Amino acid sequence: MSAAMPRATATAAAPRDPLLEExxxxxxxxxxxxxxxxxxxxxxxxxxLLVLLAIALVAPLIAPHDPYAQDLMSRxxxxxxxGGDWDHVLGTDHLGRDYLSRLIYGARVSLLIGGVAALIxxxxxxxxxxxxxxxxxxxxxxxxxxxxxxxxxxxxxxxLAVVAVLGGSLEVVIGVLGLLLWDRFAVVMRASTLQVxxxxxxxxxxxxxxxxPRILLTEILPNILNALIVVVTLEMAHAILLEAALSxxxxxxxxxxxxxxxMVSEGKNMMLFEPWLVLIPGAVLFVLVLAINLMGDxxxxxxxxxxxx
Amino acid sequence: MLRFILRRLGLAVLVALTVSFISFSLLFxxxxxxxxxxxxxxxENDIAAIRKLYGFDRPMLLQxxxxxxxxxxxxxxxSYYFRLPVADLIADRLxxxxxxxxxxxxxxxxxxxxxxxxxxxxxxSIIDRVALFLSVAGQAMPxxxxxxxxxxxxxxxxxxxxxSGAESWRHFIxxxxxxxxxxxPAIMRLTRAGMLEVLSADYVRTARAKxxxxxxxxxxxxxxxxxxxxxxxAAVQMGxxxxxxxxxxxxxxxxxxxxxxxxxxxxxxxxxxxxxxLVFSLxxxxxxxxxxVLNAWLDPRMRxx
Numbered sequence: 051m052s053a054a055m056p057r058a059t060a061t062a063a064a065p066r067d068p069l070l071e072e073x074x075x076x077x078x079x080x081x082x083x084x085x086x087x088x089x090x091x092x093x094x095x096x097x098x099l100l101v102l103l104a105i106a107l108v109a110p111l112i113a114p115h116d117p118y119a120q121d122l123m124s125r126x127x128x129x130x131x132x133g134g135d136w137d138h139v140l141g142t143d144h145l146g147r148d149y150l151s152r153l154i155y156g157a158r159v160s161l162l163i164g165g166v167a168a169l170i171x172x173x174x175x176x177x178x179x180x181x182x183x184x185x186x187x188x189x190x191x192x193x194x195x196x197x198x199x200x201x202x203x204x205x206x207x208x209x210l211a212v213v214a215v216l217g218g219s220l221e222v223v224i225g226v227l228g229l230l231l232w233d234r235f236a237v238v239m240r241a242s243t244l245q246v247x248x249x250x251x252x253x254x255x256x257x258x259x260x261x262x263p264r265i266l267l268t269e270i271l272p273n274i275l276n277a278l279i280v281v282v283t284l285e286m287a288h289a290i291l292l293e294a295a296l297s298x299x300x301x302x303x304x305x306x307x308x309x310x311x312x313m314v315s316e317g318k319n320m321m322l323f324e325p326w327l328v329l330i331p332g333a334v335l336f337v338l339v340l341a342i343n344l345m346g347d348x349x350x351x352x353x354x355x356x357x358x359x
Numbered sequence: 360m361l362r363f364i365l366r367r368l369g370l371a372v373l374v375a376l377t378v379s380f381i382s383f384s385l386l387f388x389x390x391x392x393x394x395x396x397x398x399x400x401x402x403e404n405d406i407a408a409i410r411k412l413y414g415f416d417r418p419m420l421l422q423x424x425x426x427x428x429x430x431x432x433x434x435x436x437x438s439y440y441f442r443l444p445v446a447d448l449i450a451d452r453l454x455x456x457x458x459x460x461x462x463x464x465x466x467x468x469x470x471x472x473x474x475x476x477x478x479x480x481x482x483x484s485i486i487d488r489v490a491l492f493l494s495v496a497g498q499a500m501p502x503x504x505x506x507x508x509x510x511x512x513x514x515x516x517x518x519x520x521x522x523s524g525a526e527s528w529r530h531f532i533x534x535x536x537x538x539x540x541x542x543x544p545a546i547m548r549l550t551r552a553g554m555l556e557v558l559s560a561d562y563v564r565t566a567r568a569k570x571x572x573x574x575x576x577x578x579x580x581x582x583x584x585x586x587x588x589x590x591x592x593a594a595v596q597m598g599x600x601x602x603x604x605x606x607x608x609x610x611x612x613x614x615x616x617x618x619x620x621x622x623x624x625x626x627x628x629x630x631x632x633x634x635x636x637l638v639f640s641l642x643x644x645x646x647x648x649x650x651x652v653l654n655a656w657l658d659p660r661m662r663x664x
Contacts, residue, residue, distance in 0.1 A: 204602025204639040214624045332504030340499035
C-alpha cells in the first residue's frame with residue numbers, strides 16, 4: 051500500500067501523452083455532449099424552441115377555444131392576472147376571440163413561415179455559395195455580384211411592395227421571404243467552401259476520379275454543414291421577425307389569420323387603454339426569436355469550439 | 360489606390376443598374392399594372408385607356424429604357440396619387456429620413472463602441488455580460504414592438520416625449536432609440552471581437568512592455584486598429600437602417616421617405632414605389648462604396664482584393 055502510493059502520484063504528475071489521451075480520453079461524441087450540456091444559452095434556447103414547436107404542433111389539442119370564433123358580447127376581456135376570469139386566461143381581442151388560442155395558433159404561422167422561408171433561401175444561397183467557392187473564377191464573380199445586388203435592395207420595402215402586388219397569402223409571404231433572404235447563406239457557404247476545397251480529402255476524391263457533383267455532395271457539403279445549420283437558425287429568426295413586421299404594417303399575412311405581428315397591429319389602436327393587447331403577442335414573438343438566436347449562437351460555439359470568443 | 364477606386368466604382372454602377380432593373384420589373388409581377396391603377400369597377404375600355412396613357416402597351420424593355428433615362432436626370436415620373444413629380448415628393452420627405460438615419464447610427468455607435476471596448480478589456484465581467492445581454496436582446500427585439508413599448512412608457516404613462524410627428528427634436532428621440540438599438544448588436548460584437556484580437560497582438564504587448572500608460576495603449580494602439588472594420592460595418596448598417604426606417608416611421612408617424620413608401624405601396628402608386636426602392640438602394644451602394652474606399656485608405660492590404 052505504502053509502496054504503491056508514490057508510484058500512483060508519479061503517473062498522475064507525468065506530462066500527458068496526447069496519443070494516450072486520444073485513446074483513453076473522452077470520445078468526440080462525449081466531448082460534444084459535454085460542450086452541449088455545459089452551454090447554458092444553447093440549452094435554454096433549444097428547450098424553449100422545442101416547447102414552442104410542440105405547442106404549435108398540438109395547437110388544436112391544447113387551445114382552449116376556437117381562435118377564429120368571435121364573441122361580440124365578450125370583447126377585450128382582460129387577462130386573468132389583470133382581473134379577468136379563467137375562461138379566457140389571456141383575455142379576448144377586439145372581436146371577442148380568445149387571445150391565448152390565437153397566440154397558440156400564431157406559433158404555427160411564425161414557425162411555418164420561418165422554417166419554410168429559411169429552407170428556400172438556404173437551398174438558393176447554399177447552391178450559389180458552394181458553386182462560387184468551389185469553382186471560383188467567373189462563377190465566383192457572378193455570385194459575388196448577385197450578393198452585392200441583393201444586399202443593396204431594401205428588404206422590407208421590396209417585400210412590402212411584392213406582397214402588395216401579389217396579395218398577402220401565406221404562400222406569397224413565404225415565397226417572398228425565401229427569395230430575399232439567401233444572401234447570408236451565400237456569403238457564409240462561399241467562405242466555408244473556400245476553406246474546405248483545398249483540403250487533402252477533396253484532392254484525394256478528385257484523384258480517384260469522383261465526379262464533381264459527388265465531390266460537392268459527399269466531400270464538401272458534410273464539412274460545411276455546421277456553418278450551414280448556424281445560418282439556418284439565424285435566417286429563420288430573421289424571417290420570423292420580417293413576417294411579423296410585414297403583418298404589422300398590414301401587408302403580410304391577412305386577417306383573420308392569427309399572426310403575432312397582426313395581433314400587435316390590431317391591438318395598437320386600443321393601446322392607450324389596454325396595453326396588454328400589444329405587450330403579450332410581442333413578448334411571445336421576442337421569446338421565440340430569442341430562443342432561436344440563443345440556439346444558433348450556442349450551435350456555433352458547440353460545433354466549432356476553436357472559434358469561441 | 361486609384362485603380363482600386365475605379366474598379367470599385369465600376370462595380371457600384373453595375374450593381375445600381377441591376378437594382379434599377381429589378382425594382383422596375385418587380386411591379387410588373389402582377390402582370391398588368393393598368394388593372395391595379397384603374398381600381399375596382401373599371402371596365403375594359405378604362406383599362407385599355409390607362410394602358411395607352413401610361414405606355415404599358417409597349418415592350419417592357421423599352422419602358423425600362425425610358426424610365427432609366429429619365430431617372431438619370433432625376434425625373435421619376437409623376438405620382439399616380441399626388442399628381443406631382445415623384446422626385447419633388449421624395450426630396451421633400453428625404454430630410455426627415457436622413458436626420459433619423461444619422462441620429463440612429465450615432466446612437467448605435469455611442470452605445471456599441473464603448474460597450475464593446477469595455478467588454479473586451481474585461482471579458483466575462485459584469486459589463487461584458489450586460490453588453491452581451493443587450494446585444495442578444497436587441498437582435499431578437501421586433502422593432503415595431505419596441506417602438507410601441509416606448510410609446511406606452513414614455514408618451515402615455517410618463518408623458519415625457521411625444522408619440523408621433525416630426526415637429527421638434529424631441530419627436531426624434533424615441534424613433535432614434537428604436538432604429539439605433541436595431542443596429543447596435545452587430546457593431547458591439549464586432550468592436551468587442553476586434554478589440555479582443557488586437558489586445559493580444561504583439562505590438563500591444565510591446566507597447567505595454569515598454570511602459571506606455573494603459574490609456575494610451577488602449578486608445579492609440581488598440582482601438583485605432585480595432586475600429587477599422589467597425590467603420591465599414593457602420594456604413595452598411597446605415598444603409599440597412601434607411602431601408603428599415605419604414606417600420607419606425609410608420610409607428611411614430613414621422614413623415615419621411617419610409618412613411619411615403621408605406622403609403623405609396625398601399626395606394627398602388629407605382630412610380631413612387633419604384634423610385635423609392637431605387638433611392639434607398641443607391642444610399643446603400645454609395646455608403647458601402649465610401650466605406651470600402653475609406654477602408655482601403657486606412658488599410659492598404661484591402662486594396663488587392
